[in-house]
Amino acid sequence: MSGLLLRFGSGWSSCTRLLPQSLGFPCLAGLTQASDSITQTSNSITQSFVRHASKKAGGSSSNGRDSNPKNLGLKKYGGQKVIPGNIIVRQRGTQFHQGNFVGMGKDHTLFALLEGKVRYHKDKMTGRKTVHVDPVNALLPVHPAFQGSKWEAALSQKGQQGIRQLLAEMKTAKKGISAQQ
Template identity: 70%
Template sequence: MALVAAESTIGSLLRRLVTPGACSSLRISNPRASDVAGGEAGGFSLLLRRWATKKAGGSTQNGRDSLPKNLGVKKYGGQKVIPGNIIVRQRGTRFHPGNFVDMGRDHTLFALAAGQVRFEKNSHTGRKWVHVDPEGGMPIHPVYQNMKTEAKETATLENMAG
């Protein structure tokens, strides 16, 4: 009888200590006549099963991606451009704006005039420039434009006289 009382107090203590759901299974059996008499279980049968566990999956540094930025040269040397065409999309000034090329806020180079793209590299500094050679040649500065018209007038006067 003392064995039965001891087992029931141990069982009640275990039930109070172990919260439901913490163990996958907890079985406390009541003693039977065969158990007390030294039968198959040996008197006191308390069977605890393993906790329900899940192996840690570990952490990975893959599995994320960013949208492409589409950087690089968009119009190559010799290609025709019109005003507003993007020539180079870049981060920083890998290429610098040259004649008839301007730079946007994000360092994008774009054409200011219609013409052909030309790339140039300074051999001393290594700096790369992007130019647009306008259709019909480079425009003449207004100061020199007057000289050109005066030269034409004198040439026509000489041709008439001579």
């Protein structure tokens, strides 16, 4: 194989290439550095070992990828007292569902809406776990939809007994109306 032997640079940084003569490289006519040289070769291949600048690649480490703790789990247990806003459960998804007087945040965090004691319940049929807050005092708050009605008096004065009594009165009144017709 015949061609042009092209040598760039000098010393350790020199580079040698064998280029076919048939290609014709007009750009090689204007070599600028004094150390660059072109040598004619005929039917021989010249191989030179050249040391290039290099840097050893850094090895990878098998450690150092631990994630930050998410602090999930139960924060208040059954029977513990809570005040409004206390976080009861921090969770991903709904492992525990909200029950009475418990709110749920956008990240499924369960928190207390009233002052009271925490109670956990597991449904035997579905296996669904719910969290409730049992109010400390028997006086339950009244939902705005029921304010100013006879339900408000039953809820605020007598608690559960007042509601049962009111429902019983409504049933007897309904029976009396149907009997008159």
